[in-house]
Amino acid sequence: MTTPADVYDVRDPELPGRLLVVERDEWVPLLRALDERDFALPVSACPGWSVRDVLAHCSSALVRVVEGRFEEGVFSPEANERDIAERADWSNARIVDELERGMTEAGPAIARAGGVLDQIALGEWVHAGDVRVALQAPGAYAGRGLPEALTLLTAVTRARGHVPLHADLDDVDEPLKLGEASGERPPGRFIGDAATLVRLYAGREVDGGAGYELAGVEAAELNIFGG
CATH class of the missing domain: 1.20.120.450 (dinb family like domain)
Structure with missing residues (x-):
C-alpha cells in the first residue's frame, strides 16, 4: 500500500x-x-x-x-x-x-x-x-482512497489541535502521528488496521471481529464528527 x-x-x-x-x-x-x-x-x-x-x-x-x-x-x-x-x-x-x-x-x-x-x-x-x-459491499472505510484519507485525517486532527495519537497500522508501512503533540499530554497509542482507526475517528461502530489496542485515550475522544 x-x-x-x-x-x-x-x-x-x-x-x-x-x-x-x-x-x-x-x-x-x-x-x-x-x-x-x-x-x-x-x-x-x-x-x-x-x-x-x-x-x-x-x-x-x-x-x-x-x-x-x-x-x-x-x-x-x-x-x-x-x-x-x-x-x-x-x-x-x-x-x-x-x-x-x-x-x-x-x-x-x-x-x-x-x-x-x-x-x-x-x-x-x-x-x-x-x-x-x-x-454489504467491500471496501468500507478502506479501498483505493485510503492513503489520501489517512493523510487528510492526519492534517485535520493536527489543524484542530485534536488529542495526540500515535497509530501503528497493520496495513500501512509507516506509523501515523495524529493530533497536536503539545507536550501537555502524552500521545495515546493505537495498534490495529486502518479501517478500524477510521471508524474510531468517525465515531462509527467498530467491527466486532476487529482486534485492536487503544491506550492513553478513550475512543470517544477520537471522534472528530461530534456525537
Whole structure:
C-alpha cells in the first residue's frame, strides 16, 4: 500500500479534491449498478436515514461547496434534513448525478477555502463507507482512497489541535502521528488496521471481529464528527 504522509507541516490544498475524485471513480459506478430497492436500505451509522438519504445529504453538501452557498446554519442537523427533503421527489439517478457533479467539482472550492472545508471531503469519504456497510459491499472505510484519507485525517486532527495519537497500522508501512503533540499530554497509542482507526475517528461502530489496542485515550475522544 502507498504510505500516507507521516508529517503534514504544510497543507496540501489539492488533497481533499484528489480524495473526492478517487472515491467518485469507485463509488459512483457501484451506486449506478444498484437495484432501486437498495436505496431504501437503512444506514446504521446515520440513524433514521436510508442509503438514498445519505446520498442526498452528500450531494447537497458538495453542491453547496461548489456554488458557495453557506447561509447561516448550513450543515446543521436541521439544514441537512431540509436538504434531503428538498430532494424527496428526485429520482435516485438524479441524486447520483448530483453526487457525481459535487465530487468532481468541489475540490477547487475546498482548496481555495484555506483548510476550513477540508473535513467535508473526509466526511464524504466516510459516508461512502457507511453506505458500503449498508449494502454489504467491500471496501468500507478502506479501498483505493485510503492513503489520501489517512493523510487528510492526519492534517485535520493536527489543524484542530485534536488529542495526540500515535497509530501503528497493520496495513500501512509507516506509523501515523495524529493530533497536536503539545507536550501537555502524552500521545495515546493505537495498534490495529486502518479501517478500524477510521471508524474510531468517525465515531462509527467498530467491527466486532476487529482486534485492536487503544491506550492513553478513550475512543470517544477520537471522534472528530461530534456525537
